[in-house]
Amino acid sequence: MKKKLSGFPEYLPGERIIEQQVLASLQHTFELHGFGSIETRAVESMESLTRKGEIDKEVYVVQRLHAPEGSQAELGLHFDLTVPFARYVLEYAGHLEFPFRRYQIQKAWRGERPQEGRYREFLQADVDIVGQGELAAHHDVELPLVTLDALERLHTDFGIPPVTMRVNNRKLSEGFYRGLGVADPMAVLQRVDKLDKFGPEAVRQSLADDLGMSAVAIDACLQLASIKTDDTAFVAQVRALGVTHELLDTGLAELAAVIEQVAAEVPGRIVADLSVARGLDYYTGTVYETSMAGLESLGSISSGGRYDSLATEGKNTYPGVGLSIGVSRILYPLLGKGVLVPSRIVPTCVLVAVDAEETRTASNQLAARLRARGIPTEVSPDAAKYGKQIKYADRRGIPYVWFGDSVKDIRSGEQVSADPDSWEPSPADWWPIPIRKDESA
Amino acid sequence: MKKKLSGFPEYLPGERIIEQQVLASLQHTFELHGFGSIETRAVESMESLTRKGEIDKEVYVVQRLHAPEGSQAELGLHFDLTVPFARYVLEYAGHLEFPFRRYQIQKAWRGERPQEGRYREFLQADVDIVGQGELAAHHDVELPLVTLDALERLHTDFGIPPVTMRVNNRKLSEGFYRGLGVADPMAVLQRVDKLDKFGPEAVRQSLADDLGMSAVAIDACLQLASIKTDDTAFVAQVRALGVTHELLDTGLAELAAVIEQVAAEVPGRIVADLSVARGLDYYTGTVYETSMAGLESLGSISSGGRYDSLATEGKNTYPGVGLSIGVSRILYPLLGKGVLVPSRIVPTCVLVAVDAEETRTASNQLAARLRARGIPTEVSPDAAKYGKQIKYADRRGIPYVWFGDSVKDIRSGEQVSADPDSWEPSPADWWPIPIRKDESA
Numbered sequence: 001m002k003k004k005l006s007g008f009p010e011y012l013p014g015e016r017i018i019e020q021q022v023l024a025s026l027q028h029t030f031e032l033h034g035f036g037s038i039e040t041r042a043v044e045s046m047e048s049l050t051r052k053g054e055i056d057k058e059v060y061v062v063q064r065l066h067a068p069e070g071s072q073a074e075l076g077l078h079f080d081l082t083v084p085f086a087r088y089v090l091e092y093a094g095h096l097e098f099p100f101r102r103y104q105i106q107k108a109w110r111g112e113r114p115q116e117g118r119y120r121e122f123l124q125a126d127v128d129i130v131g132q133g134e135l136a137a138h139h140d141v142e143l144p145l146v147t148l149d150a151l152e153r154l155h156t157d158f159g160i161p162p163v164t165m166r167v168n169n170r171k172l173s174e175g176f177y178r179g180l181g182v183a184d185p186m187a188v189l190q191r192v193d194k195l196d197k198f199g200p201e202a203v204r205q206s207l208a209d210d211l212g213m214s215a216v217a218i219d220a221c222l223q224l225a226s227i228k229t230d231d232t233a234f235v236a237q238v239r240a241l242g243v244t245h246e247l248l249d250t251g252l253a254e255l256a257a258v259i260e261q262v263a264a265e266v267p268g269r270i271v272a273d274l275s276v277a278r279g280l281d282y283y284t285g286t287v288y289e290t291s292m293a294g295l296e297s298l299g300s301i302s303s304g305g306r307y308d309s310l311a312t313e314g315k316n317t318y319p320g321v322g323l324s325i326g327v328s329r330i331l332y333p334l335l336g337k338g339v340l341v342p343s344r345i346v347p348t349c350v351l352v353a354v355d356a357e358e359t360r361t362a363s364n365q366l367a368a369r370l371r372a373r374g375i376p377t378e379v380s381p382d383a384a385k386y387g388k389q390i391k392y393a394d395r396r397g398i399p400y401v402w403f404g405d406s407v408k409d410i411r412s413g414e415q416v417s418a419d420p421d422s423w424e425p426s427p428a429d430w431w432p433i434p435i436r437k438d439e440s441a
Numbered sequence: 442m443k444k445k446l447s448g449f450p451e452y453l454p455g456e457r458i459i460e461q462q463v464l465a466s467l468q469h470t471f472e473l474h475g476f477g478s479i480e481t482r483a484v485e486s487m488e489s490l491t492r493k494g495e496i497d498k499e500v501y502v503v504q505r506l507h508a509p510e511g512s513q514a515e516l517g518l519h520f521d522l523t524v525p526f527a528r529y530v531l532e533y534a535g536h537l538e539f540p541f542r543r544y545q546i547q548k549a550w551r552g553e554r555p556q557e558g559r560y561r562e563f564l565q566a567d568v569d570i571v572g573q574g575e576l577a578a579h580h581d582v583e584l585p586l587v588t589l590d591a592l593e594r595l596h597t598d599f600g601i602p603p604v605t606m607r608v609n610n611r612k613l614s615e616g617f618y619r620g621l622g623v624a625d626p627m628a629v630l631q632r633v634d635k636l637d638k639f640g641p642e643a644v645r646q647s648l649a650d651d652l653g654m655s656a657v658a659i660d661a662c663l664q665l666a667s668i669k670t671d672d673t674a675f676v677a678q679v680r681a682l683g684v685t686h687e688l689l690d691t692g693l694a695e696l697a698a699v700i701e702q703v704a705a706e707v708p709g710r711i712v713a714d715l716s717v718a719r720g721l722d723y724y725t726g727t728v729y730e731t732s733m734a735g736l737e738s739l740g741s742i743s744s745g746g747r748y749d750s751l752a753t754e755g756k757n758t759y760p761g762v763g764l765s766i767g768v769s770r771i772l773y774p775l776l777g778k779g780v781l782v783p784s785r786i787v788p789t790c791v792l793v794a795v796d797a798e799e800t801r802t803a804s805n806q807l808a809a810r811l812r813a814r815g816i817p818t819e820v821s822p823d824a825a826k827y828g829k830q831i832k833y834a835d836r837r838g839i840p841y842v843w844f845g846d847s848v849k850d851i852r853s854g855e856q857v858s859a860d861p862d863s864w865e866p867s868p869a870d871w872w873p874i875p876i877r878k879d880e881s882a
Contacts, residue, residue: 004532005482005484005516008482008484010479010480010481010482010529010533011479011480012533012536012537013477013478013479013537013543016477016478016479016480017477017478020478031788031817031872032788032812032815032816032817032818033812033817033818033819034787034788034789034817034818034819035788036454036457036458036786036787036788037454037457037458037461038451038452038454038457039451039452039457040451041446041449041451041562042483042518042548042550042562043446043449043562045446046506050506058505058506059505059506060503060504060505060506061503061504061505061506062501062502062503062518063501063502063504064499064500064501064502064552065487065491065499065500065501065502065517065552066552067552075446076506077483077503088451091445092451092453095453096453096454097786097787097836097837099822101787101819102454107483109483111505111506111507111508121482121483121484136822136823138798138801138822139822142820145805261802264802265805265806265809345477345538346475346477346538346542347472347473347475347476347477348475357579360579361702361705364586364706365706368706371473371474374473375473376472376473376474376475377473377474377475378474378475378542379583381540381577381579381580382577395538396538431472
């Protein structure tokens with residue numbers, strides 16, 4: 001019971017205040033853009049969880065303790081919010097309006113080994129648009145705009161580092177590989193995806209040994225992956241490599257549209273990066289990855305892409321485009337290191353002192369009048385000496401203590417007579433606010 | 442994939458809007474009373490989950506799919522928020538301020554057979570105060586006041602039925618049984634707890650057959666359980682049964698204080714009901730149960746009590762008192778039957794029309810200006826005929842469509858010229874609001 005469970009981070013109450021405010025901010029931004037919330041159950045069928053190749057080893061199986069001996073486990077905890085969303089869309093399609101705009105902020109679970117930025121239980125904030133049968137290309141522009149708006153607000157309001165979103169397009173890569181004569185472009189993509197992890201020499205080796213590619217073709221692939229521009233200059237650089245294919249043309253045009261239109265509305269936050277691959281195989285067009293300035297080692301804190309065939313049933317297909325923000329990955333390091341702290345560790349703004357247990361009811365009634373005006377208030381648990389009651393407030397960061405008909409700011413010591421039906425705390429004291437520790441020194 | 446998973450309710454986007462607003466309301470009330478939020482991980486050790494007697498059959502075990510063959514499952518999903526809270530208090534005691542006031546709104550899981558009001562995955566909202574070593578009796582008054590405040594706000598703002606909280610005290614029952622000469626008062630309590638379920642004859646039989654109690658003693662127990670008053674009149678009624686015991690005196694005094702003080706602040710919502718027992722064995726004093734008017738068959742929608750020994754470690758004990766609100770039990774029937782609906786099924790207040798794909802950027806920029814002023818806005822996904830764009834808004838209940846330099850209320854058809862930097866929707870249209878269906882006819 002004493003040993004902490006590795007990979008299952010939990011917050012102290014003060015840290016949780018920041019997390020709550022960050023989640024409220026994300027929710028507000030998504031809703032301002034007309035996305036509605038859904039929540040799905042924590043469990044999915046093992047069948048749908050193990051459909052994709054790479055990930056099945058990480059699933060947590062769920063079974064009743066007293067399930068009949070030898071019975072097959074049929075349920076597992078979801079490891080992302082995309083598989084449950086696809087199931088939700090199919091299950092409730094008849095009740096949804098398409099294109100369907102949803103966000104979803106929930107925990108997910110993976111049994112993988114914990115390390116920095118990777119947890120066994122973690123919080124994701126996903127935002128997707130899904131169409132029925134078709135979905136217009138301009139949503140590939142809209143989704144990064146919504147996500148960058150959300151992350152920019154976290155930067156402004158919480159001091160989260162600024163981000164860079166790196167974008168590529170699967171059609172561009174696949175068309176390029178096909179133009180080179182590669183038979184299995186996905187196999188190339190999966191190896192190029194490891195460039196960051198293993199470096200160019202290992203990838204070169206793997207492309208030669210596993211796929212039998214020529215040195216010239218490998219060079220072209222690595223040159224493609226090295227292209228990175230913050231405008232549409234990447235188009236000319238790809239053309240200069242001399243490869244042609246119809247799918248490459250489509251990919252170049254789609255990526256150019258995304259970069260151009262996003263950069264026009266949010267300058268300095270988006271780049272075309274042709275090394276971005278994304279491991280999961282359901283993406284079919286635009287793919288996104290995002291890093292925080294100075295915290296690149298954490299990996300991508302917001303990833304996603306366009307999928308043309310995630311959910312299919314009979315004649316109905318549901319193409320979509322979405323991004324997922326790794327809330328735990330962003331917040332846990334900042335909160336754990338105490339970089340981001342709340343102005344106090346409780347919601348309480350006013351502590352109403354108690355003279356003696358016999359007058360507790362009067363203190364309760366005064367507190368109720370403050371609460372009726374939206375001021376978070378608690379009543380001292382103990383009719384102790386005033387010094388002890390002030391200490392109670394001080395240890396929690398509660399700024400005001402109410403004595404009889406006056407209120408004391410315990411930071412300045414200033415005490416003024418006050419009417420509970422009209423007195424107001426200063427706006428910055430009303431609720432806890434986030435403070436960047438390096439700024440508050 | 443098509444078959445719904447029984448016992449795991451999910452909401453449609455419109456229903457989820459109501460749930461979100463109800464949760465925000467609960468959160469607001471708890472924070473106004475100075476309770477801070479925590480969240481605990483979804484899993485606990487099987488050891489702590491199976492410690493209590495009756496409930497272990499309902500635990501969901503969690504194990505990695507590729508856990509080594511034959512390895513013991515060590516984790517399970519929590520079945521309530523009390524066991525995780527007790528573990529959290531012990532684990533982080535050195536970082537918490539006591540008395541510690543926390544609320545916790547999370548899902549819990551039980552493998553039991555689903556039925557009305559009982560789900561396998563359900564949402565609870567718990568509120569507790571925990572002391573270190575000791576906790577004053579007045580918190581037994583504070584907790585029902587906080588909970589009734591929260592439920593009253595749901596009644597006022599969402600039309601949730603008014604509630605009645607029924608209160609008893611374990612010391613009262615145990616003292617009474619001991620005064621009757623009963624050796625194992627818990628055994629009597631567990632049987633009296635089944636009065637609602639099996640009726641007085643079955644309970645009488647069980648007390649006689651299992652515990653060998655005399656007819657006179659059984660009569661006294663059933664008479665005690667039949668006492669129910671909305672003031673402190675219960676004290677005289679218990680005294681009239683002629684049983685005496687020191688613990689009975691303590692219980693009567695504690696219960697009288699709770700009834701008197703709560704009724705004084707919230708008239709008509711609390712009664713002393715000496716049949717209330719609560720199955721779980723960790724309560725040691727006051728116990729609470731709550732029913733909604735007209736929906737008594739759903740069972741208790743908010744239960745809890747005082748516990749003097751939930752969490753103990755070495756010399757430290759952590760007595761507490763808390764209540765749990767069954768959010769799923771309250772909401773799912775009302776939302777499922779369409780009694781409570783949102784004024785629209787999306788957050789969007791304004792749809793900005795698009796003339797032609799070439800002018801989409803202008804529409805995007807106009808939408809951004811409205812969002813910058815906090816107005817939830819989306820841009821039409823399709824540069825179709827205006828009639829089709831209006832239909833898009835109408836199907837979702839979006840009240841306004843913006844065309845060029847004018848805005849149309851699509852309900853009244855009224856169209857006025859408007860400036861995106863100053864126009865405001867009517868307050869009732871800004872965000873979706875809850876509507877009681879029987880009132881909106």
